[in-house]
Amino acid sequence: THTDLKDCAPHSDLVIEAATENIDLKLKIFRELDEMCQPSTILATNTSSISITKIAAATKRPGQVIGMHFMNPVPVMKLVEVIRGYATTDAVTETIMELSARLGKTPVEVNDYPGFVANRILMPMINEAIYTLYEGVAGVYEIDTVMKLGMAHPMGPLQLADFIGLDVCLSILRVLHDGFGNPKYAPCPLLVNMVTAGYLGVKSGEGFYTYTPGNKELVVSNRFS
DSSP, X not given: OOSOHHHHXXXXXXXXXXXXXXXXXXXXXXXXXXXXSOTTOEEEEOOSSSOHHHHHTTSSOGGGEEEEEEOSSTTTOOEEEEEEOTTOOHHHHHHHHHHHHHTTOEEEEEEOOTTTTHHHHHHHHHHHHHHHHHTTSSOHHHHHHIXXXXXXXXXXXXXXXXHHOHHHHHHXXXXXXXXXXXXXXXXXXXXXXXXXXXXXXXXXXXXXXXXOTTOOSOEEOTTTO
């Protein structure tokens, strides 16, 4: 690891970008990396939803740009979505698949569509859970309990949304909604309002649950209890 790109990037065979889900920020980083790195360097992005093809187009090496979407928490989760952009070469894809396996991960190759596989399926489920709360069908604890006990999910969708970050969930849903033009991906108004108000989940100390240092007990936010 390193903190100064100018020192490490020119000597790297692979650079993995893991900035927040902001397309303008990612494009800026990839333009800078393209100038700094050797022509042979592979540039990977950990984006969870943004088009690899669009990111690659910001560089002069689109064939060497690829997605490596690690699942959170990274030390625990085995999956890596390996996403080919439109121009990503077979050789680069094979290299990243092999490297992911060497890291002890299970790489799965997917094509470049909004949300890829993981978030195209996961985010609508989270969004529907938020709608279920928004419409008064059930409470936070009840929704998460149904999904944990009834569907054998290790974490309920609302707790998972808090863990991912409600701002990140909103960003991904907007990518899906814009990319497919389908109203089924439209973010729930409750999610939009929470993000606007700064209730982002674990990172802000409150989302659907409240989080205090040293307290491992899951406590539903007073706003929903």
